[in-house]
Amino acid sequence: MAFFVVHEHHATRLHWDFRLEMEGVLKSWAVPKGPSMDPTQRRLAVMVDDHTIEYGSYEGVIPEGEYGAGAVLIWDKGDFELKAGSLKAGTLEFVLKGKKLKGRFALVKTRWKGRADNWLLIKEKDEYAVPGYETKPDLTPEKLKKLKVKEPF
Secondary structure (H helix, E strand, O other): OEEEEEEEEEOOOEEEEEEEEEOOEEEEEEEOOOOOOOOOOEEEEEEEEEEOHHHHHOOEEEOOOOOOOEEEEEEEEEEEEEEEEEOOOOEEEEEEEEOOOEEEEEEEEOOHHHOOOEEEEEEOOOOOOOOOOOOOOOOOHHHHHHOOOOOOO
């Protein structure tokens, strides 16, 4: 069993960073509209650089002038179990056991717009599916005040 984390990232544009513990690092995808619990919604997930395992617990504000500047908070986290596929094959099927994200999901590599780093994050139909699910940010002014400014890993 490994862990996953989803960071809500208020950078130039709000997005969610979906991260899976694999191969000793956090494999990471930027998801502009955030993950969904609705199986009819296919969410673009752009693969980005790996992050250290320690980054999985990071919350804070990345200072202006640095890459990814803005507030980062943990939107969801939990364990995940890889069921099938591989990064090399371009398909991952897994089960998430988080507070918000539960059940079967898939990441499928696509050549959408000719880009090799584009994937789709898909919620599979199961008992946890939520038709019409809307991804909502958790950052409130109160939470922003509580975030400590610290260097990301």
